[in-house]
Amino acid sequence: MSDSLVLLNKCEVERLLSYDELIPRLESAMGKFSKRDSSEIIQPVRSVVPIQPYNGFLGVMPSYMAADGILCTKMVTFYQRAEGSSLPSTQATVLLFHPERGHITAIMDGEAITAKRTAAVSAISAKLLMPALSEVLCILGSGQQAKSHYDVFTNVFKFKEVRIWSRRREMAQQFVNDLQGPVRVCSSVKEAVMGADLIVTATGASQPILFGEWVKPGAHIAAVGACRPDWRELDDVLMREAVVYVDSREGATAESGDIILSGAHIFAELGEVINGSFPAQREKTTVFKSLGMGIQDAVSAKLVLEKLKSEH
Ligand SMILES: NC(=O)C1=CN([C@@H]2O[C@H](COP(=O)(O)OP(=O)(O)OC[C@H]3O[C@@H](n4cnc5c(N)ncnc54)[C@H](O)[C@@H]3O)[C@@H](O)[C@H]2O)C=CC1
Ligand SMILES: O=C(O)C1=NCCCC1
Numbered sequence: 001m002s003d004s005l006v007l008l009n010k011c012e013v014e015r016l017l018s019y020d021e022l023i024p025r026l027e028s029a030m031g032k033f034s035k036r037d038s039s040e041i042i043q044p045v046r047s048v049v050p051i052q053p054y055n056g057f058l059g060v061m062p063s064y065m066a067a068d069g070i071l072c073t074k075m076v077t078f079y080q081r082a083e084g085s086s087l088p089s090t091q092a093t094v095l096l097f098h099p100e101r102g103h104i105t106a107i108m109d110g111e112a113i114t115a116k117r118t119a120a121v122s123a124i125s126a127k128l129l130m131p132a133l134s135e136v137l138c139i140l141g142s143g144q145q146a147k148s149h150y151d152v153f154t155n156v157f158k159f160k161e162v163r164i165w166s167r168r169r170e171m172a173q174q175f176v177n178d179l180q181g182p183v184r185v186c187s188s189v190k191e192a193v194m195g196a197d198l199i200v201t202a203t204g205a206s207q208p209i210l211f212g213e214w215v216k217p218g219a220h221i222a223a224v225g226a227c228r229p230d231w232r233e234l235d236d237v238l239m240r241e242a243v244v245y246v247d248s249r250e251g252a253t254a255e256s257g258d259i260i261l262s263g264a265h266i267f268a269e270l271g272e273v274i275n276g277s278f279p280a281q282r283e284k285t286t287v288f289k290s291l292g293m294g295i296q297d298a299v300s301a302k303l304v305l306e307k308l309k310s311e312h
Pocket of ligand 1: 078203224
C-alpha cells in the first residue's frame with residue numbers, strides 16, 4: 001500500500017474492526033492513560049460546542065500516543081432526536097495524522113468506531129466489575145449504542161436472560177426483531193432492571209431513568225448516556241450507594257451530570273483497575289460512568305488502518 005491518504009466509510013470500518021482485537025488494545029491504552037505519563041499519552045478533556053437551538057453539541061477529541069506513534073482527533077456531533085427520527089443521534093469522523101510530519105494519513109467514519117469502542121470499553125468494565133455469576137443482562141435504550149452493547153455482551157459473555165426497555169415499546173420490539181437471539185421486551189424500566197446482574201444505560205435521557213431502589217445489590221451498571229454536566233440517567237441514591245468507576249477522572253468531573261449533580265465520589269478509573277492500582281469491588285454494586293475518550297478512538301483507528309494494510 002502506498003503512503004497516499006486513506007479514506008474509509010462506515011461499512012469498511014465496521015468490517016475491519018473486531019471486538020476480539022479491539023478489547024485488548026483498549027485495555028492497554030486505558031491502563032497507560034491512568035498512569036498519567038505525559039511523555040506517553042496526551043489527551044485533553046473534550047472541547048464541546050453546544051448547539052442549543054437543535055439540542056445538540058459538537059465535540060472535538062484529540063490525542064497523542066507517542067510510543068504507539070498515534071496522533072488523532074475525532075469530531076463528533078450528538079443530537080437529542082425525536083423518537084423515530086431517521087437521522088442518527090451520534091455522527092463522527094476520525095482523522096489520523098503522521099506524528100512526525102504532521103499531515104493527515106487517514107480520514108475514516110467515526111460512527112462505527114464510536115459504537116464499537118464504547119461497547120468494548122463497557123465489556124471491559126463488565127469483565128472486571130460484574131458479579132462473578134451474572135445471568136441477567138438488561139439494556140435500557142434501543143439505539144446505536146444499545147445495539148453495539150448487545151452485540152459485544154452476548155458475544156463475550158453468556159447470559160441466561162437478556163431484557164430490553166425503550167421509551168416506546170415498538171422501538172424495543174423492532175430492536176428485538178432485528179436480532180437472532182431471544183430478548184424479553186419489558187414495559188417499564190423497573191420491570192427490566194429488577195434482578196438484573198448487568199445493566200446498560202444507553203439512552204438520550206437528561207433526567208434519571210434508573211433508580212437505586214430497583215437495582216439488585218452487587219449488580220454492575222455500565223452507564224453510557226448522560227454525557228453533559230446537566231444530564232442524568234442514574235438517580236442520586238444509586239450514584240451515592242454504588243462504587244463509582246470512570247474512564248477519566250477529568251472527563252467525568254467536567255462532563256457527567258450523574259457525578260457532578262449527585263456529588264458522588266469517584267473511586268477509580270477503569271485504567272487504574274487494569275493497572276492494579278485500585279481494586280475491582282465486584283462484590284459491591286458498581287457503576288462504570290463512561291464519557292468516551294480520544295485515546296479509545298485513536299487506538300481503534302490505528303487498528304482499522306493496520307487491518308487494511310494487512311490485506312494489501
Ligand atoms: N460514553 C460514550 O463514550 C458515548 C456515549 N454516547 C451516549 O450514549 C447515548 C445513546 O447514544 P446513541 O445510541 O448513539 O443514540 P440513539 O439515538 O441511537 O439511541 C438513543 C436511545 O435513547 C432513547 N431515549 C432518548 N431520549 C430518552 C429519554 N428522555 N428517556 C429514555 N430514553 C430516551 C431513545 O429512544 C433511543 O432508544 C447518548 O446519550 C449518547 O450521548 C454516545 C457515544 C459514546
Ligand atoms: O465519546 C464519544 O464519542 C461521545 N461521547 C458522548 C456523546 C457523544 C460521543
